[in-house]
Amino acid sequence: MPDHSELAGFYRIAEADPDRPAVIDADGAVTSYGDLHAMVNRVSHGLRARGLARGDVVAGVVPNGLDAVVILMATGQIGLYHVPINWHLTASEIGYILDDCDAAIVITAPAHERTVRQAAGAAEVHVGLAELAAGQPSSPPGDRTAGSVMWYTSGTTGFPKGVQRPLSGARPEDLVPVSVWFLGEVCDLRPGPAVHLVTSPMYHSAPCAHTQFALHLGHTVVIAPRFDPAEILALVDRYRVTNAMMVPTMFHRMLRLPAEVRERYDLSSLRQVIHTGAACPVAVKQAIMDWWGPVLYEYYGSTESTVAFAVKPHDWLARPGTVGRPAPGFRARILDENGAELPPGEPGLIYVTSSLGGFVYRKDPAKTAASMRDEWYTPGDIGYLDEDGFLFLCDRRTDLIVSGGVNVYPAEIEAALLEHPAVADVAVIGVPDEEWGHVAVALVQVVEDAGVTAEELLKHCEPRIARFKHPRVIEFRAELPRTPTGKLSRSSVREEYLATRGSVRSDVE
Template sequence: MPDISALPGFYRIAQADPDRRAVIDTDGAVTTYGELLARVNQVSHGLRARGLAEGDVVAGVLPNGLDAVVMLMATGQVGLYYVPVNWHLTDTEIAYILADCDAEIVVAGPARPVEGALTGTADLAEGQPVTAPEGRSAGAVMWYTSGTTGFPKGVQRPLPGTEPEATVPLVTWFLGEVCDLRPGDGIHLVTSPMYHSAPCAHTMFALHLGHTLVIAPRFEPAGILELIDRYRVTNAMMVPTMFHRMLRLPAEVRRAYDVSSLRQVVHTAAACPVAVKKQIMDWWGPVLYEYYGSTESTIAFSVKPHDWLERPGTVGRPAPGFEARILGPEGEELPVGEPGMVYVKSGLGGFAYRKDPAKTAASMRGEWYAPGDIGFMDKDGFLFLCDRRTDLIVSGGVNIYPAEIEAALLEHPGVADVAVIGVPDEEWGHTVVALVQPAPGAPPSPQELLEHLGPRIARFKHPRVIEFREELPRTPTGKLSRTRVREEYLSR
């Protein structure tokens, strides 16, 4: 097998080692690097044949699978912006994104028809050559993110204007520094929808490293463990709610699968309760790599397993190329240990919200960007997050962070999921309310949960109201949707 460790990314790896496994799809079908490159080249030619030029936009309303991978890599070598669209959205929501991004071509999956869209990549590829297109240049993915309020915004970065291979060495070096991921014979498990930034980026990273993608049909705890065991998965990207659900499996089910092949499991997208992360590392070993950032800021902070075990709860220090500050309400820099707004500055390039310079400007303080979280730094520069600014509860003039209460409640075996919100109160400003999804079996009583919180968090943080719900709303990437929880609660 050829040594691909020094080759600059997917396109060169596929030429050097065409028989290498590239994708194991949701149905188990295997596509080699050579076969994938041939289809990618055909689709690149097909896009150009329809008149698309550098800087134009293509959108994909596609479930995870081979077509989604092809569109990502095809647009990535002919200087196009690619917009992955959440195919669970309503027709109206999809239409808004397609209009806002000015998509010249839309590719959709057969299970989610979109008016005017091509169905899959076959039409683009038909009759086109399998050779590389002339004048190749790097494209970029433009993800749409809704943040906390308002319509989704397209996060657009300047195209580099170079061939795709020119950007790979920096990416490879960065991933090695942050996640210890290296080129070679890795097996990457895709567990989350690729229309979100982190799963999409890790899919692309894996191919540039020469790894094999194993695409899970959906997230199902035992099913994920079975794929890890069957394909000897070495790395994956997950979100904390996945860990929580896997820990809820019976012990005999967990023991049935061999997870010893795992080397790097990267998690992001939401705060991970300390107890949950410790339990996963007790089970899988010290393989959890965490990073914190956003679609706009990319990977701004990162922490490796042993550093986290020495400082449980941290999301790490600034990633290479980043600086960080904690600022108060008037923009003053806060001392070590004092919570404030987190600001980051990247030396790796900036972004703009498409068609919205006002929102771009509002998110910045000079060169510094605010992801929207409250946190503090310790004396060694490790960041600890408190909560989202929009989720902060102020009760009796005191700041209360819902994530802290949720993490404590999730340590109770009778709690499967929980959302803590602030409800307007004339006397206190806000009252703390906990909405609990109980684990299977007899649910705990509110009093039992309050007693559980007693030694864990201060009494003023305890919920005044605890109610039970069959299920709590989460986004497809596993983030708790406190906005929907709050709206549903108040509507009652």
């Protein structure tokens, strides 16, 4: 067989090396690049046969699996927008997104058909891809142009909005070289034989994007149906996974596995584990690298800004806690509330700008304008740059606690509490207080059968964070709400707490 190890671009690889494994689904079924390409082409033809043209929208309410990959690659070669939708949403929530994005077609799975049909409105509903692909040719469609994924941001207030980027008009394979170069610079990912593990739902931007990147790099994509810490380790061992995308809470859950479970699996194949989605406590990240070796690559950004900052393992080890320097093509500034630039070491609102292209919020120019300062976009996070330009995050602006006139960052308190072996999860929120304005309240989920008191946790915090940062109240919870990718919505936790507790007065001094 000819050596195509350096060939990049899914559509080209599928023609040059059709027998290469492309996707290994949750049930272990293997789909080759050639077979995947044929399925993608049939669905592309099927979408066009139903009248869809460049700039139209196809929505998907499908679980992780082969159908999700086919929709992604089929819309990506005929100039369509693809909107992946969280299948956990209610009919009204799905209906809002379908209406807002003007979806012409929505593709779903049998388990979600009833909800989607309630939500669909004018959109044409297809359960699975068989009907779209039936009778269609497996040859590439004519007049191929790159499509784009339009993700709907969860946001912290109001309704979600679609992050829409302009369509380039170029052929999809003509955009691959820039992506390959960028991934090489940021994550040391290269074209050729490798295995990528999907650990999170593909309705989120990073898992979806990394699936597409992996196929353009010629990697084999192994899809986990859901995140289970022991099963993820087993998949790495079974398929000799070389790279994956994860979020910090996954690391925390894997570190909580018993030693005999952790030692059961061979993880030596791992070369790049990219993490994003939330600030990773230093102790958690260090523990994973002690276990797996220096393989953790981190980037910081948002659905809107994409990968704005990035840091490789050895740079992080030299500066624990950083999320990196501006990624290639990006510039960054730290501004105060009046727009004045702040010096190194002083926290402020993070702004970034990129030469790689911009975005708008679909149908919401006011929201687009509110997120920008001229050409600069802010994801709403607070951080500071050190003298060498490395960014350190403090917290979300919306989560900042101002207590007695002093800024307190919940993420810093959470990181300290997570170092306690009895703490499985924690959320720190700001709650109104008559004397201090707001105080920090820690809602703690403990490891099963672990006995720990609030006083013990406060004592644990003493050598780790200043006393004024200690939570004034610690309450224990059976479980804390997180998204399937591990993101904690402090706003929803805060709303629930205030609805039942209101303001607090604390005995902790």
